[in-house]
Amino acid sequence: KQEVETDNGFPSTIFFSLEEEEELEVGGPAEFTSFPEDLVAEQLTYMDAQLFKKVVPHHCLGCIWSRRDKKENKHLAPTIRATISQFNTLTKCVASTVLGGKELKTQQRAKVIEKWINIAHECRILKNFSSLRAIISALQSNSIYRLKKTWAAVPKDRMLMFEELSDIFSDHNNHLTSRELLMKEGTSKFANLDSSVKENQKRTQRRLQLQKDMGVMQGTVPYLGTFLTDLTMLDTALQDYIEGGLINFEKRRREFEVIAQIKLLQSACNSYCMTPDPKFIQW
Template identity: 65%
Template sequence: MTDGYHSLSPCNPDDDEELEISSPEEFSFFQEEIVAEQLTYMDMTLFREVVPHHCLGCVWSRRDRQENKHLAGSIRATILQFNAVTNRVVSTILESKELKTQKRAKILENWIRIARECRILNNFSSLKAVISALQSTSIYHLKKTWACVPDKDNLAVCS
């Protein structure tokens, strides 16, 4: 821990260590503000490192070729962070088949509150990552779970 924040970023492919949540129910105990602040800190750290010319099309469009793995590293890191957040949202909601609809709805609500906190913190990268996960096909089709989310106005964060 440094400055109250977890120092390992999920965007670093070399990091094998990751925050382990032994059960999806544990996720409900995390405070939304703390999670949003942590995501904001990680995004801020990555965006500070973005090299402006990595955003140019001539560099950006060649990044996926094997011989160009070293190009646009700072952009690749932001993409990996976005994907890590999106995957974490989906995995905490869908990880356990035995999870009751009500519990799954609570996890969904928690992510909606985290998205709201990201919006307050002007962290639009993590906000969009959470929204993308909530709008993914696998989450969108959880009709019974969405029906258990008590306040549909919570989704106003998505507008």
């Protein structure tokens, strides 16, 4: 396994090989397929929300987080490290279940990929952008994306769904789409989804209507890497002090805006009403 870490601490590229999957401490594909997709998404959201609520916002500041790689700072910002660890664990889990071993047939791998795409869609409905990005990143990794025969066996409507979900995190215009979604849905009660695929749109509307009928409100779990990147860039681009030794209030104001958004989303996470599933947690 090889991971290339970005400035925000999240891996940008992930490589896996079939032989290395035995190192991952997760259950096999057969056990994974027994879990309902909405249950998996809910359990991932439960874990992500618990971790995100514990994040100490000011530890995300570039002046603090950028020092994480120094030997004496290996215990710096543990709540952020825990969130990144969960993200990495999920990407490895996706790869492990898809690759699974040389005995898996093409159709079996395609079914697992289809299941993960459905789980990613459920995460989107739950506004869990952290697990959503982790799943998409894993499916886009070289070791999985190169499986041309497997992808060819994935149903067309699921491929279109995968493309739509992938577009959320497109790096076009500084990840504008994901930023706009976060601003639009961050504190809203429900996700606002639209799909060009008719069947996907029907499925989504059914799920959202069920949530509304049950009076279930959703929080929002952001992809923390976006905030870490923004704050690191702010710290690099702007000096702490300006001419005459005065505090650079413009820098502090812009940092405060990001920190305030993190706190607002942490508060919104309290809207989630989920309980851990022991069987899934053990898996």
